[in-house]
Amino acid sequence: MPYYLSRWVRRIAAGLGVIALLASLAPLPVLAGAGHHEAALSDVTSAPATPAPHHDAVSAESFKRFLGDTGVANLTPGQVVMIGVGCLLIFLAIRKGYEPLLLIPMGLGAILTNIPLAGIAEPDGVIGILYETGIHSGVFPLLIFMGIGALTDFGPLIANPKLALLGGAAQLGIFATLLGALALGSIPGMPISFSLSEAAAIAIIGGADGPTSIYVAGKLADHLLGAIAVAAYSYMALVPIIQPPIIRMMTSDAERQIEMVQVRHVTPREKILFSFAVLLLTALIVPSACPLVGMLVVGNVFRESGVVDRLFKTSSNELLNIVTIFLGLAVGSKLEATQFLTIQTLGISVLGLAAFCIGTVGGLLMGKLMCRMSGGTINPMIGAAGVSAVPMAARVVQRVGNQYNPKNHLLMHAMGPNVAGVLGSAIAAGVLISFLG
Numbered sequence: 001m002p003y004y005l006s007r008w009v010r011r012i013a014a015g016l017g018v019i020a021l022l023a024s025l026a027p028l029p030v031l032a033g034a035g036h037h038e039a040a041l042s043d044v045t046s047a048p049a050t051p052a053p054h055h056d057a058v059s060a061e062s063f064k065r066f067l068g069d070t071g072v073a074n075l076t077p078g079q080v081v082m083i084g085v086g087c088l089l090i091f092l093a094i095r096k097g098y099e100p101l102l103l104i105p106m107g108l109g110a111i112l113t114n115i116p117l118a119g120i121a122e123p124d125g126v127i128g129i130l131y132e133t134g135i136h137s138g139v140f141p142l143l144i145f146m147g148i149g150a151l152t153d154f155g156p157l158i159a160n161p162k163l164a165l166l167g168g169a170a171q172l173g174i175f176a177t178l179l180g181a182l183a184l185g186s187i188p189g190m191p192i193s194f195s196l197s198e199a200a201a202i203a204i205i206g207g208a209d210g211p212t213s214i215y216v217a218g219k220l221a222d223h224l225l226g227a228i229a230v231a232a233y234s235y236m237a238l239v240p241i242i243q244p245p246i247i248r249m250m251t252s253d254a255e256r257q258i259e260m261v262q263v264r265h266v267t268p269r270e271k272i273l274f275s276f277a278v279l280l281l282t283a284l285i286v287p288s289a290c291p292l293v294g295m296l297v298v299g300n301v302f303r304e305s306g307v308v309d310r311l312f313k314t315s316s317n318e319l320l321n322i323v324t325i326f327l328g329l330a331v332g333s334k335l336e337a338t339q340f341l342t343i344q345t346l347g348i349s350v351l352g353l354a355a356f357c358i359g360t361v362g363g364l365l366m367g368k369l370m371c372r373m374s375g376g377t378i379n380p381m382i383g384a385a386g387v388s389a390v391p392m393a394a395r396v397v398q399r400v401g402n403q404y405n406p407k408n409h410l411l412m413h414a415m416g417p418n419v420a421g422v423l424g425s426a427i428a429a430g431v432l433i434s435f436l437g
Helices: 003-025 028-032 034-046 055-068 077-096 100-113 126-136 139-151 155-159 161-169 172-186 196-207 210-220 222-237 239-250 268-285 287-305 309-335 343-373 380-386 392-404 411-436
Strands: none
Touching: 077 100, 077 222, 077 309, 100 126, 100 222, 100 309, 126 139, 126 210, 126 222, 126 309, 139 210, 139 287, 139 309, 155 161, 155 268, 155 411, 161 343, 161 380, 161 411, 172 196, 172 343, 172 411, 196 210, 196 222, 196 343, 196 411, 210 222, 210 287, 210 411, 222 239, 222 309, 222 343, 239 343, 239 380, 239 392, 268 287, 268 411, 287 309, 287 411, 343 380, 380 392, 380 411, 392 411
C-alpha cells in the first residue's frame, strides 16, 4: 500500500476511535432520541435530590489506609535489628571474605524475611516454599553432602590414617554440649530447659557441619530446626573468626612452626575402595547414618572413578551452587525477628558456640598429644581442622601456620582430620538418631 494511502487509513481509524470514545461517554438519553430525552429529563427533575458523595472524606480515609499499609508504619525494632544483622553478614562476606557463598544468601534471606507485610518467608512465600521443600524435608542437606563428597579428597586421610583420631577428638564438642544443654534445666531460675532429644539436636552443632545439623534437627527436634540451622551455618561461616584465637591460646610458637613432610600419593583405586569400606562399616554399625555417608560416597565415587566427568562436574558445581543458594536463603529466613529474638533461640546460639569451641579444643588437645608421641613431626594445629567445616577449617590452619612459618604447607595435612571430622559428625549423628529418634 502506498505511503499516502496508509497515512489516510490511519487518520480515518483514529477518527473512528475518537467517535466511539465520545459515544461511550455520552449520556444514554441523548443517544435514545428527543422523546426519550424529555421523559428522562422529567424523571430526573421529579426525583428527590441526593447528596453528593463526600470525596474529601473518602480520599482521606484511603490515604490513611495507604499509610497504615506501608512498611514504615509496620516496622518493629526487632525487624530493624535483624535487617542490620543481615547487612552485617553481607558486609563480612564482601569486605572480609568470610565464606561469601554462605553469608551472602543468608544475609539476603534475613533482610527479605524481615520486610514488613511482604510475606516472603510465609508458607506460601517463595522462601517459605524453599524452606519446606528443601530443609524441612531434609533433601538439601543430603544434596549438599553429595556435593561435598564430589569436592573431597580422601587421599590425605588414607595416606596418614592416624589423623582420623583428630577428627574423632573434635567430636568432643557434641557430647560435652549434650550434657551441658541437659544441665541447664537443673539450674535454679534458668528460664530455658531442653529435653534429651532437643539437647542432642543442639549439640550436633559442635560438629560444625550445617547439613548434618539440619538432618539431625529434622529427626529429633523439628520445632528447633530453624534456630539450629541458623546457628550451625553461622558458626561454619565464622570459622575464620572463631578458630584462630583458640589455636593461638592452645599452642605455642614452636608448635605452630612445625613443618610436616609431604604425604604419599594415593591412587584413585584406593580412594574408591576406602569410600565403599566406610559405607559398609557405617551400614553394619550405624545404619541411621547411611543417608549422610551414602550421599558423601556417591559424590566421591563420581570424582574418583574418572569416567563420569559430567556427573562429577554437575554435583560439585551447578547442583551444589543451586542448592547452596536455596539453602542459604531458606536458613536466612529463620532470622525473622519474632522467631530469632527469643530466650530459647539465643540459648541455642550460645550452646552452639560453646559446642564449636569445645570441638576445636578437643582436636587441638589430641593434636598436642600426637605431636608429643610423634617426636614433634605432627603440627598440633591441624587438630583444629577436626571439626567438619570443610574446607574452611583446613584453610584457617594453613593461614595461621603461614603467619608463623612461611614455609609451612599444612593444607593437605589438615584435610585429613577435616575429612575425618565429616565422617565423625555423620556417625555421631547416626548414633544420636539411633538412640533418640
